[in-house]
Structures are given as C-alpha cells and as structure tokens.
Amino acid sequence: MPLSPIYGDPDADGADCVACGRCCHHSPRTVHLLESDEERMGEPLLRRLTIVETTPPHFRFIRNEGDRCGALDVSEPGLYPCSIYQVRPEDCRIVEPGSPCCLEARRLGHLGVSVEFKR
Ligand code: SF4
Ligand code: SF4
DSSP: OOOOOOOSOOOTTSTTSTTTOGGGBOOSSOSBOOHHHHHHHOHHHHHHHEEEOSSTTOOEEEOEETTEETTBOOSSTTOOOBTTGGGOOHHHHHSOTTSHHHHHHHHHTSOOSOOOOOO
16 A cells, blocks of 8 residues: 655655655565675674575565565554664665655655666
C-alpha cells in the first residue's frame, strides 16, 4: 500500500523526515551495500537486515518488508524513523531532504527513479 503524497518542501536539515519516510518505501533490492557500509553496520545487523544475492557478483542489499525497507521502524503509527540511522548505507545518504529525488519520493509516496545511486 503506497503512502499518500506530501506536497511542499521539507526542512533542509531533515526535521520532517521521521514524519515522512517516503524515500524508505521502495522495491526490494534498492539499497545496495558497499564494503564500507558492511564494515560500518557490522555482522549482527548484516545478518538481521540484509540479503546476499545467490548469483555472482553476490551483491548485498537491505532486506525489504513488503513495500518498505526492513530497517524502517514502524512501531509508532505515522512515524518512520530509520532504526539504523547512524550506520545507514551510503545509498540512503544520497537522498538529501529537499533534493529532486526527495521531492519525487514525497510526491509519489515512495522512492522514484530520479535517485542516482553509485554502483
Ligand atoms: S523523502 Fe525527503 S523528507 Fe521524506 S524522509 Fe526522505 S529525505 Fe526526508
Ligand atoms: S536503511 Fe534507513 S534510511 Fe535507508 S532506506 Fe532503510 S530505513 Fe531508510
């Protein structure tokens, strides 16, 4: 179930992010982990929150829960904090509040195609 659109510019410092969470709603295999992400997250989080593709080159991704990232904390209705914010992958850091891909996510209710991940 997609989230509803949010119109207007968010706070540039991220004050609106927890009440938004639109960019953390996306298809499976969206948030890819670099080696540096794996080191920062550490084994227990990698085991709990990621999947590794069975075919070469065995990319690792954050696991999805339905149409959202599995690391999103949805324990409080209407709030979407990242449960691993301090160690979140580089892919997540690309989506800056107020950037074109952020505004697209808010408009669509989920991450769109304008985000440019580095692979
Ligand atoms: S879509 Fe933008 S405002 Fe919403 S959580 Fe992501 S970065 Fe924050
Ligand atoms: S790891 Fe955190 S910031 Fe990245 S998509 Fe998942 S919930 Fe959002």
